[in-house]
Amino acid sequence: MSPSDIRKVQQLLVDLHFNPGPVDGIYGPRTRRALDAATRNNVEAIAPAHLEGVDVSSYQGVVDWQRVANAGIKFAWVKCSEGTTHKNKRRQQNLDGARGAGIAVGGYHFARPDTYQRLNMEDARREAKNFLDCYGTVQPDDLVPALDLESGLLKNDHDYNLMWVLEWAATVEDALGVTPIIYTARWASTSRILRASRELLDRLAEFPLWWAEYRPAKTVAPTKNLAPWRAWDVWQWTGGGKVAGIEGKCDRNRMKAGSLDKLKVNA
Secondary structure, three states: OOHHHHHHHHHHHHHOOOOOOOOOOOOOHHHHHHHHHHHHOOOOOOOOOEEEEEEEOHHHOOOOHHHHHHOOEEEEEEEEEEOOOEEOOOHHHHHHHHHHOOOEEEEEEEOOOOOOHHHOHHHHHHHHHHHHHHHOOOOOOOEOOEEEOOOOOOOOOHHHHHHHHHHHHHHHHHHHOOOOEEEEEHHHHHHHOOOOOHHHHHHHOOOOEEEEOOOOOOOOOOOOOOOOOOOOOEEEEEEEEOOOOOOOOEEEEEEEHHHOHHHEOOO
């Protein structure tokens, strides 16, 4: 096995609660013993517990998507837009590059309901249109669109934030026929979401969740309260990851192995 393949096996053993030693790509005695123990316990060690993914914006520069795919990345989200006017300049290059490398890819929009509150829900519809214009034509194996909820939300009007989110999502769903996934983190939900009405929170919790919570690579799952959601679908586990084909640091994500098809537009 190559060092990259050994690292994948080591990480899988960690996820399955066996101890292979450092996740370093070296097939040493501890890794061998852990793999032997997993086999003796009838663990399907060749079946991944999760899939690895990334998300990128213009900060990552030119991405070599074939190298990214060769590094074991199975899915990605690409920043397409922000607010009502910003269009990410590398969005099409990244979407097409990921598709060409066989990586399931979707577009994401950075929400800015704090910008034109005077427009009320028309602002949400304009931001949705900006995203749709930037994202373009959906391909059969694309991932559902993602809405990034963080510092662009209002600090003092949680009901407005969620009404805005629901309007944006409805506009995108009407156009594409798929339900978006919501990206957020505990700090954002606490300070900008959780004081909304129960009705709005219940509606938000019906969306798939992409949860940001930074933990060491060996961590099996996020530990913070996901409320108003009960479970995560995608987990951004670090903002300082390294992946072959991407210069500098990038966000790294994990997805439960059985979730990929459910999060595609043709599911």
